[in-house]
Amino acid sequence: MQFGVFSVGDVTTDPTTGTTVSEGERIKAMVRIALKAEEVGLDVFAQGEHHNPPFVPSSPTTQLGFIAARTSKIILSTSTTLITTNDPVKIAEDYAMLQHLADGRVDLMMGRGNTGPVYPWFGQDIRNGIQLAVENYALLRRLWREDVVDWEGKFRTPLQGFTSTPRPLDDVPPFVWHGSIRSPEIAEQAAYYGDGFFHNNIFWPMSHTKRMIELYRTRFEHYGHGAADQAIVGLGGQVFMRKNSQDAVREFRPYFDNAPVYGHGPSLEDFSRETPLTVGSPQEVIERTLSFRESVGDYQRQLFLMDHAGLPLKTVLEQLDILGEEVVPVLRKEFAALKPAHVPDAPTHASLKAAAERARDLETIEEPIR
Amino acid sequence: MNEKVIAVVTAGLTTPSSSRLLADQLADAVRDELSGRGIGTRIELIEVRDHAHELTDNLLTGFPPAKLREVLETVTGADALIVVSPTFSASYSGLFKMFFDVLDDQALAGKPVLLAATGGTERHSLVLEFALRPLFAYLKALPVPTGVYAASTDWGPNAAGLRPRIAQAAGELVSALHHETPTQADPFENPTPFEDLLNS
Ligand SMILES: Cc1cc2nc3c(=O)[nH]c(=O)nc-3n(C[C@H](O)[C@H](O)[C@H](O)COP(=O)(O)O)c2cc1C
Numbered sequence A: 001m002q003f004g005v006f007s008v009g010d011v012t013t014d015p016t017t018g019t020t021v022s023e024g025e026r027i028k029a030m031v032r033i034a035l036k037a038e039e040v041g042l043d044v045f046a047q048g049e050h051h052n053p054p055f056v057p058s059s060p061t062t063q064l065g066f067i068a069a070r071t072s073k074i075i076l077s078t079s080t081t082l083i084t085t086n087d088p089v090k091i092a093e094d095y096a097m098l099q100h101l102a103d104g105r106v107d108l109m110m111g112r113g114n115t116g117p118v119y120p121w122f123g124q125d126i127r128n129g130i131q132l133a134v135e136n137y138a139l140l141r142r143l144w145r146e147d148v149v150d151w152e153g154k155f156r157t158p159l160q161g162f163t164s165t166p167r168p169l170d171d172v173p174p175f176v177w178h179g180s181i182r183s184p185e186i187a188e189q190a191a192y193y194g195d196g197f198f199h200n201n202i203f204w205p206m207s208h209t210k211r212m213i214e215l216y217r218t219r220f221e222h223y224g225h226g227a228a229d230q231a232i233v234g235l236g237g238q239v240f241m242r243k244n245s246q247d248a249v250r251e252f253r254p255y256f257d258n259a260p261v262y263g264h265g266p267s268l269e270d271f272s273r274e275t276p277l278t279v280g281s282p283q284e285v286i287e288r289t290l291s292f293r294e295s296v297g298d299y300q301r302q303l304f305l306m307d308h309a310g311l312p313l314k315t316v317l318e319q320l321d322i323l324g325e326e327v328v329p330v331l332r333k334e335f336a337a338l339k340p341a342h343v344p345d346a347p348t349h350a351s352l353k354a355a356a357e358r359a360r361d362l363e364t365i366e367e368p369i370r
Numbered sequence B: 001m002n003e004k005v006i007a008v009v010t011a012g013l014t015t016p017s018s019s020r021l022l023a024d025q026l027a028d029a030v031r032d033e034l035s036g037r038g039i040g041t042r043i044e045l046i047e048v049r050d051h052a053h054e055l056t057d058n059l060l061t062g063f064p065p066a067k068l069r070e071v072l073e074t075v076t077g078a079d080a081l082i083v084v085s086p087t088f089s090a091s092y093s094g095l096f097k098m099f100f101d102v103l104d105d106q107a108l109a110g111k112p113v114l115l116a117a118t119g120g121t122e123r124h125s126l127v128l129e130f131a132l133r134p135l136f137a138y139l140k141a142l143p144v145p146t147g148v149y150a151a152s153t154d155w156g157p158n159a160a161g162l163r164p165r166i167a168q169a170a171g172e173l174v175s176a177l178h179h180e181t182p183t184q185a186d187p188f189e190n191p192t193p194f195e196d197l198l199n200s
Helices: A023-039 A060-070 A088-101 A126-145 A184-193 A206-222 A245-258 A268-274 A282-296 A313-338 A349-366 B018-036 B048-061 B066-077 B094-101 B127-138 B159-176 B194-199
Strands: A002-007 A044-047 A075-078 A107-111 A149-151 A159-162 A175-180 A196-199 A233-241 A278-280 A301-305 B003-010 B040-047 B080-088 B112-119 B148-151
Touching: A002 A023, A002 A075, A002 A313, A023 A044, A023 A060, A023 A313, A044 A060, A044 A301, A060 A075, A060 A088, A088 A126, A126 A149, A126 A184, A126 B194, A175 A184, A184 A196, A184 A206, A184 B194, A196 A206, A196 A301, A206 A233, A206 A282, A233 A245, A233 A282, A233 A313, A245 A268, A245 A278, A268 A278, A278 A282, A282 A313, B003 B018, B003 B066, B018 B040, B018 B080, B018 B112, B018 B148, B018 B159, B040 B048, B040 B066, B048 B066, B048 B094, B080 B094, B080 B127, B080 B159, B112 B127, B112 B159, B127 B148, B148 B159
Parallel strands: A002 A044, A002 A301, A044 A075, A075 A107, A107 A175, A175 A196, A196 A233, A233 A278, A233 A301, B003 B040, B003 B080, B080 B112, B112 B148
Antiparallel strands: A149 A159
């Protein structure tokens, strides 16, 4: 199982001090968080893509390329790549390029983006969100898999004899997760292609997450990619930890109360009951995270949101120490002990490359002897 | 004996609430009307005030907390609705509107609804026609022709005038119950096959 962190990249005033970091400081802080994630033994760093303040990461491959140069093990991913408003041609190029620079340590999570005003800035309309995700992704897949593409669709200029460069590393396209919160169509899309499905459940009740994952698993099996329990599932999580539970609650409450998205709404206690948010001791985080498996089955990727709502970098780095030292090692052991042998791990560049080579060998063996 | 489930949504704020009083009288009238036709009634009463915080939470987080979720399911699962709003500033109250704002906009499609409101002055009785009716038309519900508005005076000297309006509206709601409410396709039970999404 893979463990990691995902960052939205918000610039939010620290409600306890009133200080607001600059965009530059926030960008550097995200890099620092990625390096720390590798240092403490996490498997994945994923970052958001946004084109409106108060968010900084508009250019994820620039940032991930910089991080790639300064890390050696961690998988670089996105949370999410806007498949609706980006040109699929540019996504194909940018991430193939990043794959080469990062020696294959790259995958992507597709997302639609739920900020209405962003769509028209890129010539689109949020009401076409699902259709855009479907068409753009279909094109993206072909650009990575076919050297020369002729293509015509509804949303972008046709392509004639187009080759997206560079070709994916080892001719193995990056693995793709489809991120969704409430659209059954996206679970269907992930299942159809046999791609991964990431339910960004951090602000949602587990009962809903369970339904979405069940749908994805059933349809994954329907499309012949394997048994339902072999589908590739990822979940989010949101935690804040201190040795003593009460200290964690006391320290995190002002950030919670003023947070973008849910601030000024439910109490920390209500929200913790309704969603995966866990504010408490490392042991409580371990127990809560293990409980996700009871709702969705054995899954492959667990990402934690650690750095939003104005938490200072110093605090976030402390949190990553706790996560890496006290929580993830236990979770790794416990999840591994529970997972049956036929449930696969999340694909990586190495595993996809090996699978492609096996498929090629099989083809040669089965070539009839003339 | 078959049974109809009537959800009553009332948004009064005071205790005792005149909106609640009107809601109870409407529910009783509907119960009488149904039993006259040999049909049983289960009344599910929802005081919106009891869910005021949860409604705000829902608007801010995008999902209903557990208790509110149950209430919303009761409303969407009912055979018919009775809705009562106090008149605030010549319209339904904000709290009343919030309740219908967090419902899915298809959730009430085809459902018979009895519209009712209370107010300080009888001069605002058209709140039913100018505020509540368009709202429920938008939600594709089936509001019955007669709405019931009760001003302060309807609880005193004009009380006798209120009774026939309540009976009339209750009769219309029960007649509307013979409509088959269209059941909605569950996208989780019957997802659109991906080939259809690709070709649409
Ligand atoms: C903020 C506010 C605005 C009001 N505006 C109106 C109004 O425009 N017209 C009216 O007839 N009554 C108005 N009223 C009176 C209420 O509609 C009336 O008291 C209602 O019946 C109270 O319902 P309840 O007893 O169920 O809480 C208003 C009351 C409040 C508190």
